[in-house]
Amino acid sequence: MEKQHLVEPDLEFIAQVMKQGGDSFKNCYQCATCSVVCSLSPDNRPFPRKEMLAVSWGLKARLLADPDIWLCHQCGDCSARCPRGAAPGDVLAAVRSCVISEYATPRFWAKAVNDPGKLPWLIALPVLIFLVPGLLTGLLDFTPSGDAVVHSKFFSTWLVDMIFVPLAAAMLISFGASLRKFLNDMHRNAVMEKRTDDADIDFTGFFRALIRTLPGIFRHDNFSKCSENRERAVSHLMVFFGFGGLFITTVVIFILLYVFQIHGPFSQLNPLKWLANIAGVLLITGAVLMIKKRLSQADRKTVYGDWYLIGLVSGLGISGMLTEITRLANAAGLSYSLYIVHLVFVFHLIAFLPCSKFAHIAYRTVAMAYTRYIQEKEIGEPENQPDTPVFSRSGH
Ligand code: SF4
Ligand code: SF4
Incomplete structure (x- = not known):
């Protein structure tokens, strides 16, 4: 039977x-x-x-x-x-x-991010987190001294780090745990489907597969294989490298400040400024192209999570750029207000990264690396695997 x-x-x-x-x-x-x-x-x-x-x-x-x-x-x-x-x-x-x-963990965090009704609360949360410790410690000064606009006199660098460093650490731990569970679940599925006899993942093999997968992701190889929306690769690449540039800038500034005691603001001729400005332009241009594309595709479903991500990307880029322009124009009140707005976007980026659509970058990377890993297990590890993990059918 x-x-x-x-x-x-x-x-x-x-x-x-x-x-x-x-x-x-x-x-x-x-x-x-x-x-x-x-x-x-x-x-x-x-x-x-x-x-x-x-x-x-x-x-x-x-x-x-x-x-x-x-x-x-x-x-x-x-x-x-x-x-x-x-x-x-x-x-x-x-x-x-x-x-x-x-x-995503905690789950209520993820539910709130995907609920448009909770957005006002999610905007109010960082403002409250900035105000309470800022005013209590005096690290937030609404009447900074001096003629020039210096954001750290208004919102101390210590306050920025006091809030964002623990937040980023908590996010990394939570996101890491989510990705680990995702990876284990994929492997359990593969074992059940008899794609592998290994009860546990060989992490050395997985990381080797990950390293081989990354160049294809950086080049967006798979995007260019599609025919209907090939131009999406351009805006996606702009946002991808825009974030990459801003991430590098932030890390370098952090090291300069805490290791070498070199403080900003930096001259516009400084290579760091160049990188930040180019990355900002890439981010804004990529986001505008994404919005244009979404609005022109009436037949394609765009849900709240998509708009949240696009709003976050564009808001981050535009508020950062305007903060800098108003600083150079010495428009103190406007520049300080825009700086707060910019920090709210940064807070959202870090705090809600593991549960917003932004997390797809990490999930996709892990899934592509795992696909390559399991394929190598199935057919053996070839000397020269292509950079993409997918074995396309002939003719493609
Ligand atoms: S499954 Fe995805 S990648 Fe494949 S054709 Fe459909 S939308 Fe494109
Ligand atoms: S009907 Fe179903 S299986 Fe056929 S093309 Fe559409 S989605 Fe794919």
Whole structure:
């Protein structure tokens, strides 16, 4: 007698996917056109047809630990060709949002970030955190001395670090734990699917796979394989390198201040300023292109989480740039106000990174590296693996 399996759909998960913009999965009749047209779908484990089925069956555990949903770059090639208007690209994007919320800790943090009704509270929170210790310690001075605009006289560097260093440390610990759980779950799935006999992940092998995956991510190789929305790669790359530049600048300034006791503000001719300004321009331009693209695609689902991310990216870039311009123009009141606004955006970036859509950078990287790792386990480790982990079908 054949073994029977009882499938218990997780209706709450299905409702969550629908809320995140993935409701079109109901139209799918499993023709597999999407898996055929997707240029990123591997021959041995094609997607997104199987994910469309898993969503309709409410297979939450399987989808949460499915690395394939992260190989999709939401180009829309499959959605454009689906004969039933099922938009698998949007469904996979919705599942990815659910994965981020599900692994994020604390959970109420993730729920708040994805609830537009909570946004005023999330804006008020950092303002309160700045004001209370700032006024109590005197490190926030609303009447700074001197003619020139110096932000550290208004909002002390000590206060910035007192708030942001512990916040960043807590975020890194929480995010690291979420990613570790995600990685373990992917591996458990692979063991259950008999893709590997190793009960535990070989972390040396995984990190080797990660190193080999990174160049392809930096070049955005997979973006350029899509045909419908290839130009998305440009705005994505701009935001990616914009953040990279600002991250490097922040780390260098931190080291200069605490290791070498060199204080800002720095001259506009300083290479650090050059890097920060170029990164800021990249960030703003990339964000504007993203907004333009979203608004021009009426058929593509854009949910609150997408706008939160785009708002964060553009707000961060614009407030940072305006703070600098008003400082140079010596418009003290305006510059100090903009600096507070900028710090609110920085707070959101750090505090909510593990539970907002921004976290996709890390989840995608881990999933792509794991895909490469498990493929190398399945077929052996070739000498010259391509930089992308996906084995595309011939002709692509
Ligand atoms: S999503 Fe569309 S193209 Fe893909 S299997 Fe379903 S009906 Fe076919
Ligand atoms: S949106 Fe693009 S990358 Fe994602 S499954 Fe569809 S065709 Fe593939």
